[in-house]
Amino acid sequence: MQQDVFIYFIDYEKAFDRVKHDRLGPLLRNIGLDGKDLRIVLQPKGTVRIRGEVSKEVEIQKGVRQGCILSPVLFNLYSEAVMAEALEDLNCGVxxxxxxxxxxxYADETIFIASTETELQRIVDRVNKCSKEAGLTINIKKTKVLVVSNNANLGPTIRVASQVLERVQRYKYLGTWLTEKWDSETEIKTRIEKLKLTLFSEETKEFFVNLVLSTMKDREARKIIRPDMIHLLMEAKK
Incomplete structure (x- = not known):
């Protein structure tokens, strides 16, 4: 990596539950949604059962449905407007x-990238401001900073409001490990371990060990012992 890269991994608290319908409505109208389709999204109703009694219907004014295939799309549209406002005329990045x-x-998985600590702090400040206005709250405990650099002396202090964000040496984004050295070793090791878990269940391990042992006995009887068979046996017993 020839250039220092400062990465901000943002996490919202209950992101899908915080979407304001009064802000989502105009966004949906702008893309041509109207009538019944608009009402389905913006005018859901719900009831509560307490001690066997069902309450009157109440209109839900915030949030998108958990588990609905449309919800990530709606949140993407909502967050796109937030980010467009936050990043407007902000000449920062790589x-x-x-x-x-x-x-x-991707949906509620978002990262921000800058080439300096100062740039990243500007991005964080703008994103925090616009997120608050949209009803979205940044989860400080889950929001992290990663610095990709060969300079071990870089020690940025990035804050959301007055709270310092934790700097990490690696972070998993969309299933892939990103590290401060920008190497692939961690990711390769993780995938190998997953492959072992998949291929070598206890039953498979037992079968494999027995197979190797029987093969070795046969070769021993014929005075043929190969290093690769010893290695396979050691791996099978792990």
Whole structure:
């Protein structure tokens, strides 16, 4: 990695539950949604059962349905508006092929990228402000900072409001480990361990050990012992 990269992994508290319908409505209308479809999304009703008694219907004014396949799309639309406002005219980020990249997003999995500590703090401040206005609360405990650099002396202090964010040596984003050295060793080891767990259940291990042992006995009888068989036996017994 030739350039220092400062990464901000943001996590919202109960993100899908905090979507404001009065802000989501105009966004849906702007993409052509209206009538019955709009009412289904923005005017859901619910009841509560208490001691066997069902309450009157109440209109739900906030949140998108958990488990609904449409919810990630709705949240993407909502967060897109928040991020567009936060990052507007903010010339911060990492230049890749002549283009400045300062964020990567998938549903509620979002990271922000900058080339300096100062730039990253500016991004954090703007995102925090616009998120609050949209009803979204940043989860300080789960929000992290990762610095990809060969300079061990870099020790940035990034804050959300007055609270210092934890700096980590690695972070898992969309199933892949990102590390401060930008190497693939951690990811490769993780995938190997997962493969072992998949391939070598207890029954499979037992079968494999017995197979190796029987093969070794046969070869021993014929005075043929190969190092690869010893290695296989050791692996099977792990």
């Amino acid at each position: 230049k890749i092929n002549g283009r400045i990249i300062n964020n990567l997003r």
